[in-house]
Amino acid sequence: MTDAVEEYEAVVVGCGPGGAAAAATLARNGVETLVLERGVDAGSKNVSGGLIYAEESAPYTIDGLFPGFREEATERPVTENIIHNIAGDKVKSFDIGGLHHHDTAWADAVLRRKMDSWLAQQVHERTRETGGGLLTEVHVTGLLRERGEIVGVTTEELDPIKADMVVAADGVNSELARDAGLMDWEEPEEWFQGVKAVVDMEPELINARFDVAPDDGTAHLFSGDLFDGVRGGGFLYTNESSLSIGTVFHLDSIAEERAEPHELLDSLLTHPLMAQWLGDEYDEREYSAKLVPDSKKAAHPSPHKDRLVLVGDAAGQMQAQGPIIKGMNHAVTAGALAAEAFADARARDDPSQAGDLYEKKLNDEGVMDKLRPTGYRVFGQLGELGPVDDLSNAIADSAVGRFGVRAAAGLLERAYSSPRLVSMIPDTKLPYVTLPTVIAEELGEPVTDENTVSPPDLADRIGDLTYDVGDPHIELVDKSFEASGTAVTACPVSAEDFGGGCYRDEMVQTNGSEEHLVSLDTQPCVECGTCAIVADTEWEHPAGGKGVEFNQG
Amino acid sequence: MHTVVMTKGVPDFREGQVSFDEDGHLERGKTPTVMNPNDKHALRAAFQTKVRNGGHVSLMSMGPPGYKEVLQEGMRDVYADDLYLLSDREMGAADTWATAMTVATGLQNLDEQPDLVFAGFKTADGETGHTGPQTCWCLDWPIITHVLSLDIDEDAGTVRAKRLVDGDISEIETVEAPMPCFIVADPEFEPTYRKASHRLNHKDLREETQERAEEYEDHLTVWDHEDLNLDPDYIGLDGSPTIVSGVDPIPKAPSEREATMIEADEREALEPVLDELTPYAAGD
Known part of the structure; x- marks a missing residue:
């Protein structure tokens, strides 16, 4: 019937390396897996400095999970x-x-649009065989709960979806991790x-x-x-x-x-x-x-709750090893371990153990010690x-x-x-x-x-990045310069004395007194999340397929 | 589920495509044929049925052999499984009545009886909106017109539709009909895909159909009047009771208002405008 709530064994949110590793490992274990990606194409929302590592000590590497990865997807x-x-x-x-x-x-050096869209193609083929598959342009907005327990996801484009496991691989600004109260x-x-x-x-x-x-x-x-x-x-x-x-x-x-x-x-x-x-x-x-x-401070030591597990940036799993930054490799390991944990838990007929098993694996495999070194x-x-x-x-x-x-x-x-x-x-x-x-x-x-x-100046740089964002996705809660003024400089597409960016500040005359206020235009937003931290905002991503689209990434 | 979509090739009336002679008559030879724009609504509705309910979709048209390309275009759009073209000289110059007779016979001639037939809203050349309903009348099926959204219950064998009452946007009713049934989609019809499974089907179909549309002629059946066992006296020009007595081109609207240009680069220059407007602002 059309009114029934859709249900998959696993829903993976985001198809970067963490989500791809999770989905591929779930599919290999025969788990019916739906992957939801909010970009027009996987990688269109993703940026990284550009080096992906495969560590000898890691239980999983990206080319191990995706043969041909280095030939097809890296630089x-x-x-x-x-x-x-x-x-x-x-x-x-x-x-x-x-x-x-x-x-x-x-x-290897990588450009994320090329890399992630290649991964996504592999992921779709593998998950489709399990009865799931990958969908782009779906913005997962939050967690579906029943009697206070997380049982699935809500999205902007689709009806709510239930799952035995939800993998939040939705990036550094994970709305799921924040909905669950695990990250801030x-x-x-x-x-x-x-x-x-x-x-x-x-x-x-x-x-x-x-x-x-x-x-x-x-x-x-x-x-x-x-x-x-x-x-x-x-x-x-x-x-x-x-x-x-x-x-x-x-x-x-x-x-x-x-x-x-x-x-x-x-x-x-x-x-x-x-x-x-x-x-x-x-x-x-x-x-x-x-x-x-910065995983030393932000990596969640217990990145799971109910049926939800966090993977990669969503869990703060980004290691700054001195001048070398390692993120994608840890996301890959974490994604695969989360999937492995679910497969183990399912084999024991108790999928609800998946989160605890995942946490144990992160510790046993030495991932946590790399992320938060003693x-x-x-x-x-x-x-x-x-x-x-x-x-x-x-x-x-x-x-x-x-x-x-x-x-x-x-x-x-x-x-x-x-x-x-x-x-x-x-x-x-x-x-x-x-x-x-x-x-x-x-x-x-x-x-x-x-x-x-x-x-190029900022206006030219932004000019190439302006896409239809749909309805404004960020709300500036406190417009005072004191609360939100830092966004004017810290936002990478705004600057003082530049009117074409997201944030600008101005002196406004009100009833005889003068106020220093900040205003926001989300049109040039690159969705980095900086203003969610340095300003007082209600921050969420734009709808599926809307907003910034990186061609290199 | 077996779904059939009726479509027609029409002259491309878009600016730059359409060609008229000096008497204002359409030059068919110089004007390309395209799928009737309003048929897109029917295609969208049929496509939604295919994505949500699966099954087999056929596309049917009556017209000269050149309509094959129109059918190919439709195959891409609706991800149709096969194509039917009703075509021979005896069917030519038919009015809506004779066309309905022919198409209804074509529908009856299919191996598997359709559950739903989708027709376009009206054609861009004839503008009558008759052919769909008349075809339905020939088959004695129920028909739902001005459809905005559809829900099919295969188990119950029924279709539920939201429709505009008398084509009026201010009044919407929900009706239910047993299948087989005729559906005329309104231009306001909006397909919705709120299930992940629908969108995954959509993706599968897209890949599968692109290949099929490349070799569309392998999936095309052409029937002439003998295949359909139709008497030439009841189809084409001979079977058409409509007589077109003449065609009058619509004269161009007169545009002879007086215009005064004012260069408004200075404030004073705008004063004449103000003087002109002031009388209209007086009173209320």
Whole structure:
């Protein structure tokens, strides 16, 4: 009958790597699986810096689950990994191949539209055989409950759907995780914000400028004084015929410094060091932005409730291993483990155990310890205490510290390559700004190249990203500048004195007094979620198929 | 479920496509033939039936051999399983009566009796809206016109429909009829797919039909009057009681109002406009 509630054994929300891994593993276990993706195509809503890792210690890898993945869905493998310490035009580069290769079976640069849409095709074919399948343009809005228990999902486009397991792989701004009360958007300290430019470049030019073979690629990381003291750094990865260049900063630092993310990206793009790689012609294919959870603080230790399990970004499973960010690989492992847990629980005739089993597997397989390392809990957080931080910065910047840096150059390079040491790095200025700056000043050589790149302005970048958002999907609850003014600068598609973005501020005369207010236009929104944290909003995604559509991602 | 959609090829009346001679008569040879635009509503309704209830969908038309392409277009749109073209010289120049006789016979000639027949709202060339209801009359089936939404209960063998009463948007009624039944979809008909299973079916059908439409002629049956055992005296021009006495082109509307252009780049320049408008603002 048409009035009956539809029911599937499992519903997977989101078809990024986490959702794809979950769906493929469920399908392999014969579980009838429906996958709901809100983009016009999987990957159209997804952005990442661009490296996916396969760890030797991980129980699952993406190419293990999807044979042919590296041939069909990725760009270039990363065969070299360099970090550049920058102070003005002085640069000291360290090879951090040791850190990069530690526990790494392989690591490839990816563009998410290509990668995720390929995965989605595989997922649809496999899940269709179980009686389910993948649907795009469906926005899952929340959880379906019966007598207070989670039993399924509600969507904007379809009638409610029941399931024995709901996998929330709906990304960093997971509406399901928030509906369940498992995640929030409260503390800027728990998040990074990344912005990225995908820059067009002929494969032959990439090979020549980066001195790599046609089937090889490279990763460059940047830190030091080029970002106005904002805590974070930059990256450059080589794709087949483009470069992914971006910056990632602690959101609390962006908020405190009232930094403009697009300007920080431009600081990197226009630095003399980049001239050798960018040359004279700069053609930006796409500007994008994303919120990144810091798993050390945000990874949920028990990411499940009733029939709901959280996977990947939705559960805060994004590991910043010093300068290297690993997210997609953990999402893949978590997705497959969640599916495995459900299959186990079902075999025991008690699907309701799936959540507990999933949590146990995350711990047993060592995923949780990577996401929330003990070393950081013991030493890293100590370093974040105000007096300790001040002292460390002062020492590093002092004559003694500088002498130490000069004396220990080789040691420093090794330290950067130590997975154990970098996992303990505190979230302070010391590792991101002070130390790299001192290293570059003491050990670096000046770069004499002239960088002639002039990146597009924000209006042009937004112009390429404006799609039909449908009804406004974000409501600004408190319009006062005090409550929501940070969004004007922190939003990657807004800026002070720029009227064409999402957020702007103005002085408004009311009954003789003057108020400093913020206004919002959701039209240029890239759905990064920054304003959900730094401003007072009611935040949700646009309807299925509406809103921003990334072609690179 | 077996569903049939009736469709017709009509001259493409869109600007830039249609061609008239100097007397204002349509030049059929120079004007391309396309599917009657209003048939799209019938196709949408039939397609919804296919997606939600499954079954077999046939597309039927009467016309010259060139209508095959119209049927191919329809096959893509409605994801039809097969196509029927009723075509020979004896059927030519038929009015709605003779067409209804022919199509009704075509429907009766199908191997499997249809449960539902969808007809377009009216054709873009004849504009009568007669052919559907007259065909239904020939078959003595129930008919529901101006349909906005449909729900089929296969077990009960009934169809429930929301429809506009007298085509008036302000009055909507819900009616139920036994199948087989004729359905005329209103232009306001909106298909809805609120079930994941519907959308998954939709996806399957889309892939499957694109391949089929490429080789549509393998799925096309052409019947002439002998196949249908029809007496030529009752079809085509000979079977058409309608006599068209003449065609008068509609004269162009006169456009001889006086216009005064005012360059409004300065405030003073707008004063004449204000002077003109003031008398109308007086009083109320």
